[in-house]
Amino acid sequence: MAAAATTVGDRSARAVRRPSLAWTGTLPFLCYVGIFLLLPTGIVLWGAISKPTGHGLTLSNLKLLGSSAARGFFLNSVELSAITALVGALLGAVLAYAVASGNPNGVVRRIFLAGSGVLAQFGGVTLAFAFNAAIGPSGGFLTHATWYYDFPQGIGLIYIYFQIPLMVLVFLPAVDGLKVQWREATENLGGSTLQFWRHVGGPLLAPAFLGCTLLLFANALSAYATIVAWENQISYVVTQQISVAMTSEVGLSSANEAQVLALGMVVVVALVMTAYALLQRRTARWLR
Amino acid sequence: MAEVTPLAGGTALLEETPARPRRMQTRRRRRLNLFRYVVFVAFGLFFVLPIYAMVRFSLQGVKPGEYSLKAWRQIASSPDLVGAIEITLELAIITCVVVLLLLVPTMIWVRLRVQWISRTVEFLCLLPLTIPAIVLVVGLAPVYRTIRQHAGLSALQLFWAYAILALPYAYRALAAGLDAIDIKTLSEAARSLGANWLTVMWRIIAPNIRQALLNATLLTGALVLGEFTIASLLLYTNLQVELYNISRATLNAGVLFATSAAALIFTFVLLLILSFAGRRRRGRG
Numbered sequence: 001m002a003a004a005a006t007t008v009g010d011r012s013a014r015a016v017r018r019p020s021l022a023w024t025g026t027l028p029f030l031c032y033v034g035i036f037l038l039l040p041t042g043i044v045l046w047g048a049i050s051k052p053t054g055h056g057l058t059l060s061n062l063k064l065l066g067s068s069a070a071r072g073f074f075l076n077s078v079e080l081s082a083i084t085a086l087v088g089a090l091l092g093a094v095l096a097y098a099v100a101s102g103n104p105n106g107v108v109r110r111i112f113l114a115g116s117g118v119l120a121q122f123g124g125v126t127l128a129f130a131f132n133a134a135i136g137p138s139g140g141f142l143t144h145a146t147w148y149y150d151f152p153q154g155i156g157l158i159y160i161y162f163q164i165p166l167m168v169l170v171f172l173p174a175v176d177g178l179k180v181q182w183r184e185a186t187e188n189l190g191g192s193t194l195q196f197w198r199h200v201g202g203p204l205l206a207p208a209f210l211g212c213t214l215l216l217f218a219n220a221l222s223a224y225a226t227i228v229a230w231e232n233q234i235s236y237v238v239t240q241q242i243s244v245a246m247t248s249e250v251g252l253s254s255a256n257e258a259q260v261l262a263l264g265m266v267v268v269v270a271l272v273m274t275a276y277a278l279l280q281r282r283t284a285r286w287l288r
Numbered sequence: 289m290a291e292v293t294p295l296a297g298g299t300a301l302l303e304e305t306p307a308r309p310r311r312m313q314t315r316r317r318r319r320l321n322l323f324r325y326v327v328f329v330a331f332g333l334f335f336v337l338p339i340y341a342m343v344r345f346s347l348q349g350v351k352p353g354e355y356s357l358k359a360w361r362q363i364a365s366s367p368d369l370v371g372a373i374e375i376t377l378e379l380a381i382i383t384c385v386v387v388l389l390l391l392v393p394t395m396i397w398v399r400l401r402v403q404w405i406s407r408t409v410e411f412l413c414l415l416p417l418t419i420p421a422i423v424l425v426v427g428l429a430p431v432y433r434t435i436r437q438h439a440g441l442s443a444l445q446l447f448w449a450y451a452i453l454a455l456p457y458a459y460r461a462l463a464a465g466l467d468a469i470d471i472k473t474l475s476e477a478a479r480s481l482g483a484n485w486l487t488v489m490w491r492i493i494a495p496n497i498r499q500a501l502l503n504a505t506l507l508t509g510a511l512v513l514g515e516f517t518i519a520s521l522l523l524y525t526n527l528q529v530e531l532y533n534i535s536r537a538t539l540n541a542g543v544l545f546a547t548s549a550a551a552l553i554f555t556f557v558l559l560l561i562l563s564f565a566g567r568r569r570r571g572r573g
Contacts, residue, residue: 022401026409029394033412036452040427041419098327101320108328118559119335124514125532126548133545134341161338164331193316222420225516229532239422243521246426262423273418
């Protein structure tokens with residue numbers, strides 16, 4: 001109570017002394033973010049709708065997104081992201097349940113949790129090299145799989161490697177929220193395992209599961225390093241094509257191609273992440 | 289959660305009823321355990337195998353079945369690679385310092401004095417999660433053209449962009465730490481004893497969020513060590529870009545796998561420290 005009194009007294013005194021310039025304390029942060037986050041984003045948006053000559057605005061650049069080539073990249077991106085998100089989410093959910101149903105302070109849980117934290121971040125070129133060593137042509141330690149260089153399968157397998165741990169990390173809190181008592185209540189009422197999952201556990205976890213799947217989708221959509229290290233000759237997905245458009249003049253022969261494709265990606269990711277945030281809020285209602 | 293029957297009470301209740309539900313429960317427990325161990329072994333194999341294959345390949349000798357440390361020793365004898373490793377480690381340190389200097393005072397200040405701006409700051413910090421790095425780099429290219437003209441060509445300039453990439457992770461780590469302590473009371477106590485704002489931040493609040501500072505540092509460091517997209521597209525050479533170049537240019541896969549494995553193990557250790565340090569802390573508190 002004394003603290004509250006101090007705050008009130010303090011504030012009124014300050015209000016007389018200076019008309020709150022306290023917000024200027026956040027100015028360094030705001031400037032930094034402005035220059036290195038908001039300005040680049042603005043440059044992308046501006047580039048996407050400005051004329052190739054540099055003067056004036058036009059929406060004709062955006063026609064590129066409707067071209068068959070660009071559509072192909074986006075479709076590939078969505079296909080790869082959807083497959084790896086779904087498979088990663090299903091497998092990750094199974095693993096999360098196995099982890100959550102054990103001793104909450106046990107060694108197994110600790111190892112899998114720590115490992116997931118590490119592996120979810122382990123994208124990048126090294127991951128592709130590891131798979132090269134395991135099943136690719138340079139190593140072929142397990143088997144020299146011919147499908148390793150086919151588009152959705154080969155790279156999909158590599159993506160799933162980091163999608164599963166990410167799913168474990170984001171989905172585990174929801175699974176932990178399932179009370180043992182609910183299961184017991186179902187059993188005491190004569191319900192079977194199947195009935196528990198169909199009528200109690202499933203509906204409770206569904207929003208969280210859907211939300212996490214969307215997060216995985218966005219994660220796969222934005223990935224770039226892994227797929228470039230896996231295949232650097234052919235562009236399959238949007239991120240690859242953005243880099244081609246950026247580094248060479250040989251793109252889809254269209255003005256500001258990189259910016260337009262980037263804008264397309266921002267729109268897709270923003271939509272997905274908004275849906276994710278809404279579903280997370282829905283989950284949070286019963287989680288705590 | 290007071291209204292939910294605790295687990296112990298639930299078992300006591302079961303003892304009064306006939307044996308049937310109980311037997312069902314023990315059977316279920318056995319089935320569950322079987323399921324868990326099958327899952328753990330299967331996933332464990334999936335996660336370990338590629339890394340094992342990479343390490344094994346890096347240790348392969350000239351003849352099959354022979355093992356040598358030649359590839360690992362070659363890391364040190366390649367000046368390009370050593371240079372890239374140095375640059376990347378320096379970048380990791382610089383980025384950590386910049387992120388902490390940028391975020392810690394701002395977040396404390398916002399919590400103490402300018403609450404109304406906190407939603408904006410949070411939004412800005414989490415924004416990089418929704419802007420893929422490849423999109424950011426398209427917009428950063430003109431910004432970096434200016435930086436190259438005025439501040440030189442060194443790859444160390446990458447820290448400007450890396451600090452942005454690290455913002456969401458560092459922010460969440462620090463927010464968790466700051467939420468756990470009562471900074472309002474702490475700072476009011478310190479202020480009324482005559483401390484200035486710098487003292488409040490450096491000597492009162494920072495020691496109280498040591499764990500959060502460590503978490504933010506480790507996450508940022510791990511992110512910088514693994515970053516490829518921005519460095520590659522802005523034509524700078526860091527460790528990951530150098531590894532990529534090696535993979536394209538030479539037939540010497542051994543040194544590639546050795547360096548990748550080394551980088552990976554290093555990151556592993558960093559993040560393992562993170563998760564275990566964090567756990568122990570929570571366990572005690």
